[in-house]
Amino acid sequence: MTPIDYYIHLDNIYLKAVVYVLLAPILGGLLAGVDRKISARLQGRIGPPIIQPFYDVFKLFRKEKIIVNKFQNFNVNLFFVFMVFTGSLFFLGGDLLLVIFALTLAGVFLALAGFSVNSPYCHIGAERELIQMMSYDPMIILVAVGMYQVTGTFRVDAIAMYDEPLIIYLPGVFLGYLHILTIKLRKSPFDLAMSAHAHQELVSGLKTEFSGSTLALIEIGHWYENVLLLGIIYLFFAFNSLVGLAAMLILYFFEIIIDNTYARFKWELTFKSTWLVTALFGAANIIILYYSMQP
Amino acid sequence: MFFKKSPWIIHYDATSCNGCDIEVVASLTPMYDLERFGIVNTGNPKHADIFVVTGAVNESSRMVVKNIYDQMPNPKVVVAVGICATSGGVFRECYNVLGGVDKVIPVDVYVPGCAARPESIIDGIITALDILERRLVEFRKAKSEARRQEKKLRRYHLND
Ligand code: SF4
Numbered sequence: 001m002t003p004i005d006y007y008i009h010l011d012n013i014y015l016k017a018v019v020y021v022l023l024a025p026i027l028g029g030l031l032a033g034v035d036r037k038i039s040a041r042l043q044g045r046i047g048p049p050i051i052q053p054f055y056d057v058f059k060l061f062r063k064e065k066i067i068v069n070k071f072q073n074f075n076v077n078l079f080f081v082f083m084v085f086t087g088s089l090f091f092l093g094g095d096l097l098l099v100i101f102a103l104t105l106a107g108v109f110l111a112l113a114g115f116s117v118n119s120p121y122c123h124i125g126a127e128r129e130l131i132q133m134m135s136y137d138p139m140i141i142l143v144a145v146g147m148y149q150v151t152g153t154f155r156v157d158a159i160a161m162y163d164e165p166l167i168i169y170l171p172g173v174f175l176g177y178l179h180i181l182t183i184k185l186r187k188s189p190f191d192l193a194m195s196a197h198a199h200q201e202l203v204s205g206l207k208t209e210f211s212g213s214t215l216a217l218i219e220i221g222h223w224y225e226n227v228l229l230l231g232i233i234y235l236f237f238a239f240n241s242l243v244g245l246a247a248m249l250i251l252y253f254f255e256i257i258i259d260n261t262y263a264r265f266k267w268e269l270t271f272k273s274t275w276l277v278t279a280l281f282g283a284a285n286i287i288i289l290y291y292s293m294q295p
Numbered sequence: 296m297f298f299k300k301s302p303w304i305i306h307y308d309a310t311s312c313n314g315c316d317i318e319v320v321a322s323l324t325p326m327y328d329l330e331r332f333g334i335v336n337t338g339n340p341k342h343a344d345i346f347v348v349t350g351a352v353n354e355s356s357r358m359v360v361k362n363i364y365d366q367m368p369n370p371k372v373v374v375a376v377g378i379c380a381t382s383g384g385v386f387r388e389c390y391n392v393l394g395g396v397d398k399v400i401p402v403d404v405y406v407p408g409c410a411a412r413p414e415s416i417i418d419g420i421i422t423a424l425d426i427l428e429r430r431l432v433e434f435r436k437a438k439s440e441a442r443r444q445e446k447k448l449r450r451y452h453l454n455d
Contacts, residue, residue: 036330044325048333055300055333059344062297062431064368066341204339211341211368 004234004241008160013092020091021084028223029053031230035256042260053223057216065212068117075113076214082106083221087228093157096144103140103228107133110206110218117209125205129193131267135274136180142282146173147235149289156235165239172285174236178251179277183270184229186222187259190270298344298370298427301333304420305343305367309360309396311350314410315377319347322413329417340366345423346400347416351379351386352393364400370430372403372423376416381405 010016033050040047049055067073086102089095107129114126148154150169151162159166167174183190194205202208207218230248237244265273308316323329323336337343340363352360364373375396378384383394396402403426406419 040328040330045328046331047328048330052301052333055297059297059301063344063370064434066366066368204337204342207342208339209341215342 060216071116172281176282315349
Protein backbone atom coordinates (compact mmCIF):
# COMPACT_ATOMS: atom_id res chain seq x y z
CA MET A 1 0.00 0.00 0.00
CA THR A 2 1.60 3.21 -1.13
CA PRO A 3 1.18 6.57 0.64
CA ILE A 4 -1.23 7.59 -2.14
CA ASP A 5 -3.53 4.67 -1.38
CA TYR A 6 -3.28 5.51 2.26
CA TYR A 7 -4.20 9.12 1.57
CA ILE A 8 -7.20 8.19 -0.59
CA HIS A 9 -8.55 5.91 2.10
CA LEU A 10 -8.15 8.42 4.93
CA ASP A 11 -11.53 9.03 6.47
CA ASN A 12 -10.85 12.19 8.41
CA ILE A 13 -11.30 15.05 5.95
CA TYR A 14 -9.68 17.60 8.25
CA LEU A 15 -6.52 15.53 8.33
CA LYS A 16 -6.68 15.21 4.55
CA ALA A 17 -7.01 18.96 4.17
CA VAL A 18 -4.07 19.67 6.47
CA VAL A 19 -1.88 17.13 4.67
CA TYR A 20 -2.77 18.68 1.33
CA VAL A 21 -2.32 22.31 2.31
CA LEU A 22 1.05 21.62 3.90
CA LEU A 23 2.46 19.08 1.45
CA ALA A 24 1.31 20.53 -1.87
CA PRO A 25 3.59 23.61 -1.88
CA ILE A 26 6.56 21.47 -0.83
CA LEU A 27 5.91 18.97 -3.61
CA GLY A 28 5.14 21.73 -6.10
CA GLY A 29 8.33 23.60 -5.23
CA LEU A 30 10.43 20.45 -5.51
CA LEU A 31 8.86 19.69 -8.88
CA ALA A 32 9.72 23.20 -10.05
CA GLY A 33 13.28 22.70 -8.83
CA VAL A 34 13.62 19.36 -10.59
CA ASP A 35 12.20 21.03 -13.68
CA ARG A 36 14.89 23.71 -13.64
CA LYS A 37 17.62 21.17 -12.97
CA ILE A 38 16.56 18.86 -15.80
CA SER A 39 16.13 21.80 -18.17
CA ALA A 40 19.65 22.93 -17.34
CA ARG A 41 21.03 19.44 -17.93
CA LEU A 42 19.23 19.21 -21.25
CA GLN A 43 20.97 22.44 -22.26
CA GLY A 44 24.35 21.17 -21.08
CA ARG A 45 24.49 23.32 -17.95
CA ILE A 46 24.93 22.37 -14.31
CA GLY A 47 21.79 24.14 -13.19
CA PRO A 48 20.63 25.52 -9.85
CA PRO A 49 20.13 23.33 -6.76
CA ILE A 50 16.83 21.44 -6.53
CA ILE A 51 15.56 23.65 -3.70
CA GLN A 52 16.24 26.83 -5.66
CA PRO A 53 12.50 27.70 -6.01
CA PHE A 54 12.25 27.84 -2.22
CA TYR A 55 15.22 30.19 -2.02
CA ASP A 56 13.54 32.38 -4.62
CA VAL A 57 10.25 32.51 -2.78
CA PHE A 58 11.82 33.19 0.62
CA LYS A 59 13.85 35.95 -0.94
CA LEU A 60 10.76 37.49 -2.52
CA PHE A 61 9.04 37.57 0.87
CA ARG A 62 11.86 39.71 2.23
CA LYS A 63 11.98 42.09 -0.67
CA GLU A 64 10.24 45.41 -0.81
CA LYS A 65 6.76 45.27 -2.28
CA ILE A 66 6.00 48.03 -4.75
CA ILE A 67 2.26 48.53 -5.02
CA VAL A 68 0.96 50.69 -7.82
CA ASN A 69 -2.70 49.98 -7.22
CA LYS A 70 -4.42 48.48 -4.21
CA PHE A 71 -6.63 46.15 -6.26
CA GLN A 72 -3.49 44.50 -7.51
CA ASN A 73 -2.74 42.74 -4.24
CA PHE A 74 -6.37 42.08 -3.51
CA ASN A 75 -6.77 40.12 -6.74
CA VAL A 76 -3.57 38.18 -6.30
CA ASN A 77 -4.60 37.20 -2.77
CA LEU A 78 -7.94 36.01 -4.10
CA PHE A 79 -6.15 34.03 -6.80
CA PHE A 80 -4.07 32.35 -4.14
CA VAL A 81 -7.02 31.60 -1.87
CA PHE A 82 -9.08 30.13 -4.70
CA MET A 83 -6.16 28.07 -5.90
CA VAL A 84 -5.75 26.51 -2.46
CA PHE A 85 -9.52 26.07 -2.27
CA THR A 86 -9.63 24.34 -5.66
CA GLY A 87 -6.82 21.99 -4.73
CA SER A 88 -8.44 21.22 -1.39
CA LEU A 89 -11.76 20.41 -3.06
CA PHE A 90 -9.99 18.03 -5.38
CA PHE A 91 -7.85 16.31 -2.79
CA LEU A 92 -10.71 16.00 -0.30
CA GLY A 93 -12.55 14.04 -2.98
CA GLY A 94 -15.12 16.67 -3.89
CA ASP A 95 -17.07 17.21 -7.06
CA LEU A 96 -14.91 17.35 -10.18
CA LEU A 97 -17.15 19.96 -11.83
CA LEU A 98 -16.90 22.24 -8.83
CA VAL A 99 -13.12 21.84 -8.91
CA ILE A 100 -13.08 22.95 -12.54
CA PHE A 101 -15.25 25.99 -11.88
CA ALA A 102 -13.16 27.04 -8.91
CA LEU A 103 -10.02 26.61 -11.00
CA THR A 104 -11.47 28.89 -13.66
CA LEU A 105 -12.39 31.43 -11.00
CA ALA A 106 -8.82 31.46 -9.71
CA GLY A 107 -7.60 32.03 -13.27
CA VAL A 108 -10.03 34.91 -13.70
CA PHE A 109 -8.70 36.60 -10.58
CA LEU A 110 -5.17 36.32 -11.91
CA ALA A 111 -6.23 37.94 -15.17
CA LEU A 112 -8.06 40.67 -13.21
CA ALA A 113 -4.89 41.32 -11.26
CA GLY A 114 -3.11 41.82 -14.56
CA PHE A 115 -5.79 44.24 -15.75
CA SER A 116 -5.80 46.24 -12.50
CA VAL A 117 -2.42 47.86 -13.14
CA ASN A 118 -1.48 50.32 -15.83
CA SER A 119 1.39 48.54 -17.52
CA PRO A 120 0.67 47.59 -21.14
CA TYR A 121 2.78 44.45 -20.71
CA CYS A 122 0.52 43.32 -17.92
CA HIS A 123 -2.56 44.05 -20.00
CA ILE A 124 -1.37 42.02 -22.97
CA GLY A 125 -0.33 39.25 -20.60
CA ALA A 126 -3.78 39.26 -19.00
CA GLU A 127 -5.48 39.22 -22.41
CA ARG A 128 -3.42 36.24 -23.42
CA GLU A 129 -4.24 34.56 -20.12
CA LEU A 130 -7.93 34.92 -20.98
CA ILE A 131 -7.33 33.53 -24.46
CA GLN A 132 -5.54 30.58 -22.95
CA MET A 133 -8.40 29.99 -20.55
CA MET A 134 -10.82 30.09 -23.46
CA SER A 135 -8.69 27.51 -25.25
CA TYR A 136 -8.29 24.98 -22.47
CA ASP A 137 -11.59 25.20 -20.62
CA PRO A 138 -13.66 23.04 -23.05
CA MET A 139 -11.11 20.27 -22.78
CA ILE A 140 -11.06 20.33 -18.97
CA ILE A 141 -14.84 20.05 -18.92
CA LEU A 142 -14.64 17.14 -21.37
CA VAL A 143 -12.27 15.42 -18.92
CA ALA A 144 -14.95 15.64 -16.23
CA VAL A 145 -17.68 14.50 -18.64
CA GLY A 146 -15.62 11.55 -19.83
CA MET A 147 -14.88 10.43 -16.31
CA TYR A 148 -18.57 10.71 -15.49
CA GLN A 149 -19.52 8.58 -18.48
CA VAL A 150 -17.22 5.78 -17.40
CA THR A 151 -17.66 5.82 -13.64
CA GLY A 152 -21.13 7.31 -13.32
CA THR A 153 -20.04 9.88 -10.76
CA PHE A 154 -18.37 13.28 -10.59
CA ARG A 155 -16.92 12.70 -7.14
CA VAL A 156 -13.13 12.59 -7.17
CA ASP A 157 -12.84 10.04 -4.35
CA ALA A 158 -15.17 7.62 -6.13
CA ILE A 159 -13.25 8.06 -9.40
CA ALA A 160 -9.96 7.50 -7.60
CA MET A 161 -11.27 4.20 -6.17
CA TYR A 162 -12.67 2.95 -9.48
CA ASP A 163 -10.96 -0.42 -10.18
CA GLU A 164 -10.76 -0.34 -13.95
CA PRO A 165 -8.19 1.88 -15.65
CA LEU A 166 -9.92 4.96 -17.04
CA ILE A 167 -7.19 5.39 -19.63
CA ILE A 168 -8.55 2.41 -21.59
CA TYR A 169 -11.92 4.12 -21.99
CA LEU A 170 -10.62 7.65 -22.41
CA PRO A 171 -7.42 7.60 -24.48
CA GLY A 172 -8.55 10.55 -26.61
CA VAL A 173 -9.60 12.61 -23.63
CA PHE A 174 -6.25 11.84 -22.05
CA LEU A 175 -4.34 13.05 -25.11
CA GLY A 176 -6.42 16.21 -25.14
CA TYR A 177 -5.68 16.70 -21.47
CA LEU A 178 -1.95 16.33 -22.13
CA HIS A 179 -2.21 19.07 -24.72
CA ILE A 180 -3.82 21.54 -22.33
CA LEU A 181 -1.52 20.43 -19.52
CA THR A 182 1.27 22.15 -21.41
CA ILE A 183 -0.77 25.36 -21.35
CA LYS A 184 -1.68 25.04 -17.70
CA LEU A 185 1.89 24.28 -16.61
CA ARG A 186 2.97 27.34 -18.63
CA LYS A 187 5.39 25.31 -20.66
CA SER A 188 7.08 26.44 -23.79
CA PRO A 189 4.94 26.29 -26.87
CA PHE A 190 2.16 27.93 -24.87
CA ASP A 191 3.90 30.18 -22.33
CA LEU A 192 2.23 33.24 -23.82
CA ALA A 193 0.86 35.02 -20.79
CA MET A 194 3.83 34.93 -18.50
CA SER A 195 7.08 33.14 -18.54
CA ALA A 196 9.99 32.61 -16.21
CA HIS A 197 12.49 33.44 -18.88
CA ALA A 198 13.56 36.91 -19.72
CA HIS A 199 13.91 38.63 -23.05
CA GLN A 200 10.58 37.66 -24.37
CA GLU A 201 8.46 40.25 -26.09
CA LEU A 202 6.39 41.02 -23.00
CA VAL A 203 9.06 41.51 -20.30
CA SER A 204 7.41 39.07 -17.85
CA GLY A 205 3.89 39.35 -19.20
CA LEU A 206 1.19 39.20 -16.57
CA LYS A 207 3.52 39.38 -13.60
CA THR A 208 5.54 42.37 -14.81
CA GLU A 209 4.15 44.73 -12.20
CA PHE A 210 4.20 42.35 -9.27
CA SER A 211 7.11 42.35 -6.90
CA GLY A 212 8.07 41.07 -3.48
CA SER A 213 5.61 38.95 -1.56
CA THR A 214 2.87 39.35 -4.17
CA LEU A 215 5.07 37.67 -6.75
CA ALA A 216 5.87 34.97 -4.21
CA LEU A 217 2.14 34.32 -3.75
CA ILE A 218 1.68 33.93 -7.52
CA GLU A 219 4.55 31.48 -7.50
CA ILE A 220 3.18 29.40 -4.60
CA GLY A 221 -0.30 29.46 -6.13
CA HIS A 222 1.26 28.05 -9.25
CA TRP A 223 2.83 25.21 -7.25
CA TYR A 224 -0.57 24.32 -5.81
CA GLU A 225 -1.94 24.36 -9.34
CA ASN A 226 0.76 22.04 -10.65
CA VAL A 227 0.07 19.48 -7.93
CA LEU A 228 -3.64 19.63 -8.77
CA LEU A 229 -2.95 19.10 -12.48
CA LEU A 230 -0.76 16.08 -11.75
CA GLY A 231 -3.57 14.82 -9.52
CA ILE A 232 -5.91 14.85 -12.52
CA ILE A 233 -3.37 12.74 -14.44
CA TYR A 234 -3.43 10.30 -11.55
CA LEU A 235 -7.19 9.83 -11.95
CA PHE A 236 -6.65 8.31 -15.39
CA PHE A 237 -4.39 5.65 -13.87
CA ALA A 238 -6.06 5.35 -10.49
CA PHE A 239 -6.59 1.57 -10.73
CA ASN A 240 -3.07 1.09 -9.37
CA SER A 241 -1.33 3.78 -7.37
CA LEU A 242 2.17 2.74 -8.47
CA VAL A 243 1.21 3.03 -12.11
CA GLY A 244 -0.43 6.37 -11.34
CA LEU A 245 2.69 7.67 -9.64
CA ALA A 246 4.89 6.52 -12.50
CA ALA A 247 2.53 8.12 -15.03
CA MET A 248 2.62 11.47 -13.20
CA LEU A 249 6.42 11.53 -13.08
CA ILE A 250 6.95 10.35 -16.65
CA LEU A 251 4.47 12.85 -18.05
CA TYR A 252 6.03 15.69 -16.06
CA PHE A 253 9.40 14.74 -17.54
CA PHE A 254 7.79 14.64 -20.96
CA GLU A 255 6.46 18.17 -20.44
CA ILE A 256 9.95 19.37 -19.50
CA ILE A 257 11.33 17.94 -22.73
CA ILE A 258 8.58 19.64 -24.74
CA ASP A 259 9.36 22.87 -22.91
CA ASN A 260 12.97 22.67 -24.01
CA THR A 261 12.39 21.70 -27.61
CA TYR A 262 9.63 24.03 -28.76
CA ALA A 263 9.56 27.69 -29.66
CA ARG A 264 6.63 29.80 -28.51
CA PHE A 265 3.40 29.63 -30.51
CA LYS A 266 1.36 32.67 -31.45
CA TRP A 267 -1.94 32.97 -29.68
CA GLU A 268 -3.93 32.18 -32.84
CA LEU A 269 -2.10 28.90 -33.28
CA THR A 270 -2.51 28.10 -29.59
CA PHE A 271 -6.23 28.69 -29.77
CA LYS A 272 -6.78 26.80 -33.03
CA SER A 273 -4.61 23.83 -32.16
CA THR A 274 -6.18 23.44 -28.74
CA TRP A 275 -9.74 23.50 -30.03
CA LEU A 276 -8.78 21.16 -32.86
CA VAL A 277 -7.30 18.69 -30.38
CA THR A 278 -10.34 19.10 -28.16
CA ALA A 279 -12.69 18.27 -31.03
CA LEU A 280 -10.58 15.54 -32.61
CA PHE A 281 -9.57 13.63 -29.51
CA GLY A 282 -11.79 14.80 -26.67
CA ALA A 283 -15.20 15.15 -28.24
CA ALA A 284 -14.70 12.18 -30.60
CA ASN A 285 -13.70 9.97 -27.70
CA ILE A 286 -16.78 10.97 -25.75
CA ILE A 287 -19.14 10.41 -28.69
CA ILE A 288 -17.70 6.97 -29.41
CA LEU A 289 -17.89 6.10 -25.74
CA TYR A 290 -21.51 7.22 -25.62
CA TYR A 291 -22.56 4.93 -28.45
CA SER A 292 -20.48 1.96 -27.31
CA MET A 293 -21.77 2.21 -23.78
CA GLN A 294 -25.42 2.02 -24.92
CA PRO A 295 -27.02 -1.32 -24.31
CA MET B 296 20.79 34.78 3.47
CA PHE B 297 18.24 34.03 0.75
CA PHE B 298 19.37 37.00 -1.28
CA LYS B 299 22.73 35.34 -1.63
CA LYS B 300 21.08 32.20 -2.94
CA SER B 301 18.77 33.76 -5.46
CA PRO B 302 19.90 37.07 -6.91
CA TRP B 303 18.00 38.08 -10.02
CA ILE B 304 19.73 40.45 -12.37
CA ILE B 305 18.61 42.94 -14.95
CA HIS B 306 21.05 43.92 -17.62
CA TYR B 307 20.94 47.26 -19.41
CA ASP B 308 23.16 48.47 -22.21
CA ALA B 309 23.77 52.19 -21.55
CA THR B 310 25.33 53.01 -24.92
CA SER B 311 28.16 50.53 -24.78
CA CYS B 312 29.94 49.27 -27.87
CA ASN B 313 28.17 45.91 -27.27
CA GLY B 314 31.44 44.21 -26.40
CA CYS B 315 30.63 44.03 -22.71
CA ASP B 316 27.01 43.03 -23.37
CA ILE B 317 28.11 40.02 -25.28
CA GLU B 318 30.32 39.05 -22.38
CA VAL B 319 27.45 39.47 -19.91
CA VAL B 320 25.30 37.23 -22.07
CA ALA B 321 28.22 34.82 -22.44
CA SER B 322 28.32 34.33 -18.68
CA LEU B 323 24.77 32.92 -18.89
CA THR B 324 25.70 30.29 -21.47
CA PRO B 325 26.44 26.63 -20.68
CA MET B 326 30.16 27.43 -20.61
CA TYR B 327 29.93 29.64 -17.51
CA ASP B 328 26.36 28.95 -16.36
CA LEU B 329 25.45 31.71 -13.93
CA GLU B 330 22.23 29.88 -13.09
CA ARG B 331 24.07 27.37 -10.92
CA PHE B 332 24.31 30.19 -8.35
CA GLY B 333 20.57 30.73 -8.67
CA ILE B 334 21.16 33.83 -10.77
CA VAL B 335 18.40 34.53 -13.26
CA ASN B 336 18.41 37.22 -15.91
CA THR B 337 14.93 38.63 -15.41
CA GLY B 338 14.79 41.55 -17.80
CA ASN B 339 12.26 43.18 -15.50
CA PRO B 340 13.32 45.87 -13.01
CA LYS B 341 10.48 45.07 -10.62
CA HIS B 342 11.82 41.55 -10.07
CA ALA B 343 15.52 42.31 -10.07
CA ASP B 344 18.01 42.61 -7.22
CA ILE B 345 21.18 43.36 -9.16
CA PHE B 346 21.41 45.98 -11.87
CA VAL B 347 24.19 45.20 -14.34
CA VAL B 348 25.02 48.23 -16.49
CA THR B 349 27.48 48.33 -19.35
CA GLY B 350 28.72 51.34 -21.29
CA ALA B 351 29.52 54.99 -20.65
CA VAL B 352 26.16 56.60 -20.07
CA ASN B 353 25.24 59.40 -22.46
CA GLU B 354 22.46 61.96 -22.49
CA SER B 355 19.90 59.70 -24.13
CA SER B 356 20.44 56.69 -21.87
CA ARG B 357 20.77 58.68 -18.65
CA MET B 358 17.07 58.84 -17.85
CA VAL B 359 16.63 55.17 -18.68
CA VAL B 360 19.35 54.12 -16.24
CA LYS B 361 17.84 56.31 -13.54
CA ASN B 362 14.35 55.03 -14.28
CA ILE B 363 15.33 51.38 -14.08
CA TYR B 364 17.19 52.02 -10.84
CA ASP B 365 14.18 53.75 -9.31
CA GLN B 366 11.83 50.96 -10.35
CA MET B 367 13.85 48.26 -8.64
CA PRO B 368 12.50 47.33 -5.20
CA ASN B 369 14.88 47.52 -2.22
CA PRO B 370 17.38 46.05 -1.40
CA LYS B 371 19.29 46.47 -4.65
CA VAL B 372 22.88 46.79 -5.85
CA VAL B 373 24.45 48.12 -9.03
CA VAL B 374 27.33 46.48 -10.88
CA ALA B 375 29.13 48.54 -13.51
CA VAL B 376 30.65 46.20 -16.10
CA GLY B 377 33.47 47.30 -18.38
CA ILE B 378 35.87 50.19 -18.19
CA CYS B 379 33.35 52.40 -20.00
CA ALA B 380 30.86 51.93 -17.20
CA THR B 381 33.41 52.59 -14.50
CA SER B 382 35.03 55.74 -15.92
CA GLY B 383 34.03 56.32 -19.52
CA GLY B 384 37.11 54.55 -20.88
CA VAL B 385 38.15 55.61 -24.35
CA PHE B 386 34.94 57.57 -24.76
CA ARG B 387 35.52 59.72 -21.71
CA GLU B 388 36.35 62.88 -23.66
CA CYS B 389 33.41 62.62 -26.05
CA TYR B 390 31.11 65.63 -25.94
CA ASN B 391 27.91 63.75 -25.09
CA VAL B 392 29.27 61.09 -22.72
CA LEU B 393 28.79 61.44 -18.98
CA GLY B 394 31.70 59.10 -18.23
CA GLY B 395 30.60 56.29 -16.00
CA VAL B 396 27.44 54.97 -14.45
CA ASP B 397 28.25 56.50 -11.07
CA LYS B 398 27.49 59.95 -12.47
CA VAL B 399 23.82 58.95 -12.52
CA ILE B 400 23.19 56.29 -9.87
CA PRO B 401 25.26 54.96 -6.95
CA VAL B 402 27.45 52.04 -8.04
CA ASP B 403 28.54 49.29 -5.64
CA VAL B 404 30.87 47.09 -7.70
CA TYR B 405 33.13 48.11 -10.58
CA VAL B 406 34.23 45.38 -12.98
CA PRO B 407 37.10 46.70 -15.13
CA GLY B 408 38.20 45.32 -18.47
CA CYS B 409 37.63 46.10 -22.12
CA ALA B 410 35.72 43.97 -22.63
CA ALA B 411 35.30 42.55 -19.12
CA ARG B 412 35.78 38.79 -19.23
CA PRO B 413 32.92 36.54 -18.12
CA GLU B 414 35.07 35.30 -15.22
CA SER B 415 35.50 38.80 -13.87
CA ILE B 416 31.81 39.60 -14.44
CA ILE B 417 30.82 36.53 -12.43
CA ASP B 418 33.33 37.54 -9.78
CA GLY B 419 31.84 41.03 -9.65
CA ILE B 420 28.32 39.70 -9.29
CA ILE B 421 29.36 37.32 -6.51
CA THR B 422 31.01 40.28 -4.73
CA ALA B 423 27.77 42.18 -5.11
CA LEU B 424 25.92 39.41 -3.27
CA ASP B 425 27.62 40.25 0.03
CA ILE B 426 26.73 43.89 -0.42
CA LEU B 427 23.17 42.85 -1.18
CA GLU B 428 22.95 41.05 2.17
CA ARG B 429 24.24 44.15 3.94
CA ARG B 430 21.69 46.27 2.08
CA LEU B 431 18.93 44.00 3.34
CA VAL B 432 19.93 44.69 6.95
CA GLU B 433 20.00 48.43 6.29
CA PHE B 434 16.69 48.28 4.47
CA ARG B 435 14.96 46.45 7.29
CA LYS B 436 16.37 48.85 9.85
CA ALA B 437 15.11 51.81 7.81
CA LYS B 438 11.73 50.18 7.41
CA SER B 439 11.24 49.50 11.10
CA GLU B 440 12.39 53.04 11.89
CA ALA B 441 9.86 54.44 9.40
CA ARG B 442 7.15 52.32 10.94
CA ARG B 443 8.06 53.57 14.42
CA GLN B 444 7.89 57.18 13.31
CA GLU B 445 4.56 56.56 11.65
CA LYS B 446 3.18 55.06 14.84
CA LYS B 447 4.42 58.00 16.82
CA LEU B 448 2.76 60.45 14.46
CA ARG B 449 -0.46 58.53 14.66
CA ARG B 450 -0.36 58.41 18.45
CA TYR B 451 -0.13 62.16 18.74
CA HIS B 452 -2.47 62.79 15.79
CA LEU B 453 0.20 64.71 13.98
CA ASN B 454 -0.40 63.27 10.55
CA ASP B 455 -3.80 64.75 9.81
S1 SF4 C 1 34.60 48.62 -21.91
FE1 SF4 C 1 35.31 48.18 -23.98
S2 SF4 C 1 34.06 46.46 -24.64
FE2 SF4 C 1 33.05 47.34 -22.86
S3 SF4 C 1 31.57 48.76 -23.67
FE3 SF4 C 1 33.42 49.94 -23.28
S4 SF4 C 1 34.57 49.90 -25.21
FE4 SF4 C 1 32.99 48.30 -25.32
